[in-house]
Amino acid sequence: MAGGREVERLIDLMAKLPGLGPVSARRAVLTLIRKKALLMAPLATAMAEVEATVRECRICANITTDTFCEICRSPKREQTLLCVVESVADLWAMERGAAFKGRYFVLGGVLSALDGITPEGLRIPELVRQVLEGDISEVILALNATMDGQTTAHYIADQLSESRAALTSLAQGVPIGGELNYLDDGTIAAALNARKTF
């Protein structure tokens, strides 16, 4: 039905992407076929290129096409400030904020008894090594405000208790532009407890 096995296989693969289901994958593939020269060919090339060149930064596990990522290589970044994030997506989100001038450490997940994710699976020993052996003055635990994220933050804090680095975490409160009416009770309580002089 879908114009041959190759096309059906492409639809099946596209449907595995987050945000695309079987129906939208079919629509995407039809668009690709309609824009063969303008979109499909460049996309196939770009994908093959990224697949061949992308790897983990040896220091922070960010995505890079070199041995070390742009951030770890940059002399402009504060070398003594280390921000621990769960994923590369979170690192990118932090970078979009453009407020952090230090380096990152990507855990690659959070501890989870349910999913069998252990400290070793998360590069926590490597983080401890970098903090203890390096000249780090502050470790910011920028983990998600979920149960697993906070468990992981506490575990890391425990492991780093011997280091001289200060341990901090992101402030919790009302998001910029956020309406109290739409916030959950936990956030309102956290914002109230951390209230500042106006």
Add this chain to the structure above:
Amino acid sequence: MAGGREVERLIDLMAKLPGLGPVSARRAVLTLIRKKALLMAPLATAMAEVEATVRECRICANITTDTFCEICRSPKREQTLLCVVESVADLWAMERGAAFKGRYFVLGGVLSALDGITPEGLRIPELVRQVLEGDISEVILALNATMDGQTTAHYIADQLSESRAALTSLAQGVPIGGELNYLDDGTIAAALNARKTF
């Protein structure tokens, strides 16, 4: 920020797909990178393969990897029944219904004064040639129930007035499982006008 130019280029290209915006494209690319061997490599290959092999069926303009598509080649399909659809997506939708046993003719769009789409741009002369020269007993105009779709249907009917083939169109009415409460007035009126003995 996004791990090198190659990755950023891939995100930009992915964001051009229908259903994906800048944010979901980023998420999709991160998934691709995480599943490099399992998803990105096969996807790049499948895309390059389809890009290299896919083309329009010489008869009906369906997508195929051969000169003629599966449907046009199939001896099981009724050769005298021709269903005119706007796009390959509509052809696939008809095939999912599995109720039609004839062949198709993909117009590639509908007439539109606004977008400057003329009969020649839609392969209408080729359709007329196939119907007049071939042994076609019925032409089903399965065009979308939009203004442009219906204009195109009327134009085609006009062009085929000399042919002996019967001209039909899809019935309009209440969709299976449809609730009257959620239907537009035009559909309800059409369903009422075409009411059948119970």
